[in-house]
Amino acid sequence: MDKIIRIDVGAEGGPKITTTPVGEYAGLGGRAMTSCVVSKEVPADCHPLGPENKLVIAPGLMSGSAAVISGRLSIGCKSPLTGTIKEANAGGQAAQYLARLGYAAIIIEGQRKSDDLYKVVITKDAVTIEADNSLKMLPNYDLCDKLKPVYGDKVAIISIGTAGEMLMSNSSIAVTDPEFRPTRHAGRGGVGAVMGSKGIKCIVVNPEGTSLRKPVNEEQFKAANKAFLEGLKRHAVTGQGLPAYGTNVLTNILNEAGGYPTYNFREGRYKHHADISGEAQAQLEEKRGGAGAATHGCHRGCCIQCSGTYYDKDGNYLTKQPEYETVWAHGGNCGINDLDVIAKLDYLDDNYGFDTIEMGTTIGVLMEAGVIPFGDAEGAIKLVEEAGKGTPLGRIVGAGTATAARCYGLEHAPVVKGQSIPAYDPRAVKGVGVTYATTTQGADHTAGYAVATNILGVGGKLDPLTPVGQAELSRNLQIATAALDATGFCLFVAFAILDQGDTFNAMVDTINGMYGLSMDGNDVVELGKKILTWERDFNIAAGFTKAHDRLPKYFSREPLAPHGVVFDVPAEELDKVMEF
């Protein structure tokens, strides 16, 4: 990965492609690459849809190698939804292919000069761009159907649906999975709109003629990779729980804890939780059968296989297995307890190119506003279709939760920095509320994940018997997560490296073997701090202050049933999170 593709969409005579050496960005991957480029090259005060913004697409450091579960793709820019810096990442095949082709990043920049819509094709021999207006307003699945006869199904597609083309603040960028379906999305923050603003509909990545990237120290890499794989297989979560039930297995747990936001965050439990739980979902998928039903990987080389394939009652493909956050957003949050309806909504989100979390919370707000009642499945489907087609009401839906709440005069907008709060109520689990409030990304559950902080020793080793401040815990998690996001490893390795020191060491040694390095945990921490510093400095320059690192007031005022708790972490403690 020693090259960068720059696409200047505003060049004289039409979009111009330049391939340059990676230069000052050498050694960066994933979120480290996207956040570094955005912080250095994008004026923080620019409009997210203006010519000064850039879209950066970067495979992780380990992508394209034989390292297990290393296929995450990071996409960064200034976010139209939050106004902050943004990194959204996705699985799928594109990260592996881009890395095998030797590209550390694609940077799309400049101001489009016409209404033409462009298609980029990357092969071993060339990078080309051509106008193809026949692709206009095609949803993602239709786009893939149209491209398949031309390029085959062994390529990866990075694309936007109609939401991205209409520059909606809730718009994702889709990445095709191993079955050439556009099911994997860099969902959060409206990254699709930035791609749309540059007039790029899709990027075709063809890996033909390439092979796996070679490690510098093959022996070390092989041994470490084997140990890493063994550790992931050995652990109860990565080896058993996730493959069997997927992420939706969390529904029952969060509901039991009273932290499952229901009816637009009005209650902490959903009475029909068992109907939409991961257990129910897995049983239904197994009963209906079909290829990859209950266990499936989002990219080749994934050993956890937390995903699945959702077929309808007649055995027809409907969508990929909806994630926990999707089932929650469209299910409990909206009072919908039908897995088939939730799967249909997931399909529509993927097809039009919407973030499922943002879409579900927006519909929840519209339900509270009385646009449709809670539990109205048909109404929810119609709202997503309106958004995908860009009707006047659909424009409000596609603008995201905060905007929809403003349009209908509601205080109850569950957002931080304009991005909706995911599936864990911060009143019941206030530690995650600290992360929602303070992350550089807007409310984001993945910004502070359970990443081996006790092993890394970020800010001191954690003793389970000694109370540690919320700020310190959240800071440790955010630093470690930022570093992991740079590697291309899926965040879900976190569970195994959290509990098993040897698995954490194996992961670090896999990186060392790949690059001929001798990193240890401290280096990983320093990388995480560096990334967060770039991001925080960008946000400060964009006008964000500590006053933005807060949850909506009503979370501190309105108790959440059943425990009757409010979010009560003092502002002073929130302000300490980014002190490192």
Add this chain to the structure above:
Amino acid sequence: MPTVHNVPDGAADMLPGAIPINPPALFFRTSQPEQFQQLFQDHFYVACEDGCTIREFLCEQMHVCGDYTQRRIQTVFLNGHPVDDIDTAQITAGDTVALSSAMPGLMGAMMRSNSPFKQMRDTITLQQKATQQDSPGRQCLVRMRLFNFLAKELAGLFTDNGFYIETDVFQHFLTRQEPVLEGVLLDGAPMALPWATPPKAPMIFVKRTETPVAPER
């Protein structure tokens, strides 16, 4: 069934934690008790000694002991509160106990007993309960939930032990899941499921047996 204190038949919904007297009893055979996992993730009821600790309940009364408890039961809730110490958390009549294996995500890690991240959910963590049992040691009813692998792995044990369930909930389960049960007896009389006319009692007792003969009640 365990010895019970005097509560009129059908009054369990009025007195949380009271074991109904002589509810209709359903006995059956099956080699696939895991068919009950969808019911067990929702809820069911078992008899329990009022005031016992969660470990005593699991080990001495339910026979879920030792390595399995340590290794497999990673997350425990009592009335929706995460429990860090099953040796001090006491169960009283009408409580809800939920058990889960290790779960993914920050939330999954956070909810685990004695998680390094337990501070992040300290608002809802079980604090030492002030227990004021009317009759310590008596048998009472506890609401149970078994999640994910535990519902599958412990289904045989809990169906063998026998459990109580609201009649309408069980009817819904039979209709939706269509479990394959053999030698079904309701109060000693053979019958086919799903039943055309469910018993009128609000709760029934359900138990797997080795033989189609109803055990002595």
